[in-house]
Amino acid sequence: MGPGMPPFERRGNEPKIETPKSLKDIPRFLSELIGGFFKRLGYIFKMVWETGHWIFVCLMLAAILSGIIPVISSVISKEILNLLQKYYLAPIKTTFFVAVGYLIVFMFAFQIMQDLASRLNSFVTRIAGEKVVRYVKLQIMNKAKEIDLAAFDMPEFYEKLENANREAGHRPIQVINQTLSIFSGLIKLVSYTLILVSAPDMWWMVLVMAAVSVPKAIINFGYRRKTFRYIRRRSKERRQMNYYSDLLVNKDMVKEIRMFDLGDEFTKRYDAAFGIYYKGMRSLIVRENLWHITMTVVSTVATCVLYLIIAKKVFVGQMMIGDYSLYTGALMAVSASVVALIEHSAQIYEGTLFIDNLTSFIEEKPTVVPIGERPQKVEHGVPHTIEFQNVSFAYPGQDKLVLKNISLKFRPGETVVLVGLNGAGKTTFIKLLTRLYDPTDGRILLDGKDIREYDTRTLYDMFGIIFQDFGKYAASVKDNIRFGDLARELKDDSEIIAAAKQANAEDFIDRMPEGYDTPLMRYFEQEGTEPSIGQWQKLAIARAFYSNSDILILDEPTASLDPIAEQEIFNQFDELRKDKTTIFVSHRLSSATIASKIVVLEYGELVEEGTHRELMELQGRYYELFTTQASRYIEGNEPSPEDKT
Secondary structure (H helix, E strand, O other): OOOOOOOOOOOOOOOOOOOOOOOHHHHHHHHHHHHHHHHHHHHHHHHHHHHHHHHHHHHHHEEEEEEEEHHHHHHHHHHHHHHHHHHHOOOHHHHHHHHHHHHHHHHHHHHHHHHHHHHHHHHHHHHHHHHHHHHHHHHHHHHHHHOOOOHHOOOHHHHHHHHHHHHHHHHHHHHHHHHHHHHHHHHHHHHHHHHHOOOOOHHHHHHHHHHHHHHHHHHHHHHHHHHHHHHOOOHHHHHHHHHHHHHOOOOOOOHHHHHHOHHHHHHHHHHHHHHHHHHHHHEEEEHHHHHHHHHHHHHHHHHHHHHHHHHHHHHHOOOOOHHHHHHHHHHHHHHHHHHHHHHHHEEEEEEHHHHHHHHHHOOOOOOOOOOOOOOOOOOOOOOOOOOEEEEOOOOOOOOOOOEEEEEEOOOOEEEEEEEEOOOOOHHHHHHHHOOOOOOEEEEEEEOOOEEHHEEEHHHHHOOOEEEEOOOOOOOEHHHHHHHOOOOOOOOOOHHHHHHHHOOOHHHHHHHOOOHHHEEEEOOOOOOOOOOOOHHHHHHHHHHHHHHHEEEEEEOOOOOOOOOOHHHHHHHHHHHOOOOOOHHHHHHHHHHHHHHHHEEEEEEOEEEEEEEEHHHHHHHHHHHHHHHHHHHHHHHOOHHHOHHHO
């Protein structure tokens, strides 16, 4: 790397190969370097093969034709020129003209074949590019379905994801094309070398052209590696640029950005991130091109000298004009082939390094998986008991405990309300309960067994849940509700309509242009409807009702509803929960009065537990929060943020 540039730091998924410290380490170094290269290259070939066998066969055929046809055309061109030169000396010129005519026809026939090979390569490459994008995107999507939720809290994960998505479209097919270009280049290199070696006293010219071509290729190879390392190291700045540029065109953010006049601020931040990224990239580009200019001058001078030598042979009668055309063309082809071989190798090596972004992401192993060889199946439609035993939790990469030594038991049919100020750990508690995360310490029992012993899919099916940041899907109203249980077979819409009624969403749905078939959001449909946040929340509640799960979990599900609408929802809960366990978080403590158990969390610790009456008589933290909020309502005001729990 150049002066003033920060030292390279290995980040995330770059293949780690230790530089040899002595001569005896060189074989090991080469083995790791070459072995890793061919492993990644094999992965890419397998990927393209699986997208379509015919694609690979067509690309290989085009590569062979691209290597053979130019050599044959050069030989035909040489024969044409030599015959034309002899034409002036020949007594029977008609014979020579017929021979030249045949050769010209052959030459253009091969030209047609070359054009067809080029068109075949272009056609197949475009088709393959589309299919490979689909293949890679599906791999990424399928991996995202099983990866730990904890991964989404780690910057390194987003680096892998961003790199994998960025390279998905062009890298694999680019590497395949460059590999096949090497194959066709080798055909040309060997063929033209044999032509030069077979000529008298010209074998040494091959060595000269190779000698002046190799340094150019080495420079190219070295700077491809440096560019890869630099792009990897500056992943943070690239993500910042994408983030700030996307903010200004994000439809959900544009209102606030416009009102607070944040456009200039985010533009400056984008420019600052670009400045950091551009400075190093510019330095790499400038130095690489200075080296290339120097070597181009050296190569051109050497080629000029060789051309003069061949021209002299023609001048003194040792060669004919067609020979001059063939041999000078062969020299240029040898030079171009040597450069292309090493350059394509460098680009393939760079491409396979970028493919590590994808393979590293795909090889991520989930840790939130069942323990034991035979995962337990959760029995549905029966009451369940849940118990936290000395549970503590810290988010990945952090030492601070969000929950501290929680011990708590939920019995079948209980209605539990979680109470606490913002940051008390309520949502984290829900994530542990549903096994989106595993505790740092302690364990959680479901029906007396460690929750980790259960199959995660059947475990998730047990919960009907609405998070604070509930999903808003660009789909129809019907689909937004049906997503609560896609496995259920529907004969008609009656169950979807019933769920909407239970969530008090039926009235606003009936007023929509197409009722339950109305497309929501305007991502895809011009006539799409944009519901209010309160309407979205009712749809999320309907989705939870539709899931018909054994345990209902509602993480501030009515935060965007008015008190009357909220009370209507809770009245529905009373009818629906029956023998089900219901756990919900609500910042309006009036809803806690219907709970059979209230759990008060503060700074990640369980500070109080009991019924509304018991906790009011205790006159502790819950009493303080409840009376403070009640006084606000008596005065006719909504509770302030510091009063919300």
